[in-house]
Amino acid sequence: MKKIPYVTLEQAAEIKKTYPTPFHLYDEKGIRANARAVKEAFAWNKGFREYFAVKATPNPYIMDIFRDYDFGFDCSSKTELLLADAVGASGEHIMFSSNETPAEEYALAAKLGAIINLDDFTHIEFLENILGEFPETMCCRFNPGGFFTLSNGIMDNPGDSKYGMTKEQLAEAYRILRDKGVKHFGMHAFLASNTVTNEYYPRLAGQLFTLAADIKKELGIHFSFINLSGGVGIPYTPDAEPNDIYAIGRGVKEEFDRILVPAGMGDVAIYTEMGRFMLAPYGALITTAIHEKHIYKEYIGVDACAANLMRPAMYGAYHHITVLGKENEECDHRYDIVGSLCENNDKFAINRMLPRIDKGDILFIHDTGAHGFSMGYNYNGRLRSAELLLQEDGSVKLIRRAETERDYFATFDCTPYYDRIRFDG
Numbered sequence: 001m002k003k004i005p006y007v008t009l010e011q012a013a014e015i016k017k018t019y020p021t022p023f024h025l026y027d028e029k030g031i032r033a034n035a036r037a038v039k040e041a042f043a044w045n046k047g048f049r050e051y052f053a054v055k056a057t058p059n060p061y062i063m064d065i066f067r068d069y070d071f072g073f074d075c076s077s078k079t080e081l082l083l084a085d086a087v088g089a090s091g092e093h094i095m096f097s098s099n100e101t102p103a104e105e106y107a108l109a110a111k112l113g114a115i116i117n118l119d120d121f122t123h124i125e126f127l128e129n130i131l132g133e134f135p136e137t138m139c140c141r142f143n144p145g146g147f148f149t150l151s152n153g154i155m156d157n158p159g160d161s162k163y164g165m166t167k168e169q170l171a172e173a174y175r176i177l178r179d180k181g182v183k184h185f186g187m188h189a190f191l192a193s194n195t196v197t198n199e200y201y202p203r204l205a206g207q208l209f210t211l212a213a214d215i216k217k218e219l220g221i222h223f224s225f226i227n228l229s230g231g232v233g234i235p236y237t238p239d240a241e242p243n244d245i246y247a248i249g250r251g252v253k254e255e256f257d258r259i260l261v262p263a264g265m266g267d268v269a270i271y272t273e274m275g276r277f278m279l280a281p282y283g284a285l286i287t288t289a290i291h292e293k294h295i296y297k298e299y300i301g302v303d304a305c306a307a308n309l310m311r312p313a314m315y316g317a318y319h320h321i322t323v324l325g326k327e328n329e330e331c332d333h334r335y336d337i338v339g340s341l342c343e344n345n346d347k348f349a350i351n352r353m354l355p356r357i358d359k360g361d362i363l364f365i366h367d368t369g370a371h372g373f374s375m376g377y378n379y380n381g382r383l384r385s386a387e388l389l390l391q392e393d394g395s396v397k398l399i400r401r402a403e404t405e406r407d408y409f410a411t412f413d414c415t416p417y418y419d420r421i422r423f424d425g
């Protein structure tokens with residue numbers, strides 16, 4: 001599918017006058033339309049709830065948009081819990097799916113009334129020592145081991161991932177929790193990432209539903225929800241077919257009707273914890289070409305770097321790039337689009353065919369709305385960019401200012417150096 005930016009060159013140039021590049025720009029209209037679609041696709045399930053994976057884009061203004069759809073938040077650290085709390089979420093609107101969890105974070109999750117998802121069998125005792133007694137509802141994370149394959153060749157390797165419990169541990173965990181007075185249970189699994197197919201959730205649901213029905217039969221416990229977690233992908237490349245969330249919802253319903261309803265479990269709520277699918281396409285990194293370099297290859301140097309978007313450097317991930325104002329020009333130049341880090345993997349694109357790029361051109365790097373800004377870091381003393389929200393009425397709201405050098409210096413005591421730091425250049 002052709003990738004079309006949600007701002008024109010004129011708009012971007014106007015925004016740039018107030019907020020210098022680079023910045024991440026989110027599209028509120030797209031976010032809302034997609035959130036509505038997700039809700040509709042699962043409307044057949046009475047208790048359905050999406051718990052937005054906060055780590056994907058931890059910004060309270062974005063999270064607030066999701067509150068309008070009664071979404072909850074999937075948190076895995078203290079800071080993420082604080083964010084969920086800050087936007088007014090509490091109780092069953094927070095899912096705490098963490099691993100290698102510090103004791104104080106479990107304590108905070110319990111204080112907020114969050115649903116706690118245990119990543120490991122040993123955490124039963126760990127949590128009991130912290131809380132004294134268990135909340136009424138508890139969730140356990142399952143890892144089936146082995147490989148998880150889908151018909152289009154997507155494969156992931158749960159057997160090599162650090163998350164969740166084995167099947168035997170899982171059943172034993174539910175038994176122990178039942179005997180310790182827990183009343184309601186959830187099951188959670190995350191088996192494959194960025195699945196660009198409508199098959200993933202239904203397949204995962206089928207596995208979890210069958211297992212839950214077996215465990216219910218064996219232990220007589222009540223499952224109040226099954227959490228399909230994240231992993232629903234988006235087409236980063238223009239040739240990939242986007243997922244159809246309605247088809248995904250129907251696929252999960254078929255498994256629900258086939259497995260859970262006959263098992264007397266028709267009251268089970270379906271939960272999801274999507275991050276990427278909720279936001280990736282509705283965010284972009286806007287950056288300006290500031291240098292061109294001709295050596296053994298052609299390089300375009302931009303004012304953003306991997307500190308603003310790590311996925312290409314970290315995973316070799318593809319992010320589509322549109323040169324604003326040149327949407328209809330021929331892609332007859334081969335470029336590496338690079339940032340300034342002193343690391344040779346700081347490349348947003350390698351051997352990419354694009355229109356001729358001139359210094360000053362504004363580049364729209366697509367699909368950075370999830371796992372984009374949030375993976376930012378300060379290598380080379382580079383600073384995190386601003387986050388802007390393109391609101392439905394076309395106006396732009398600053399939802400996080402850019403870091404400044406003062407922020408960078410703020411975590412050590414600069415008193416001995418204060419007179420000498422030239423913050424203002």
Ligand SMILES: *Cc1c(COP(=O)(O)O)cnc(C)c1O
Nearest residue numbers: 053097230231232273274275276
């Ligand atoms: C990362 C994560 C998610 C979100 O994953 P996406 O691929 O962004 O949908 C959901 N749940 C848990 C526990 C995660 O770690």
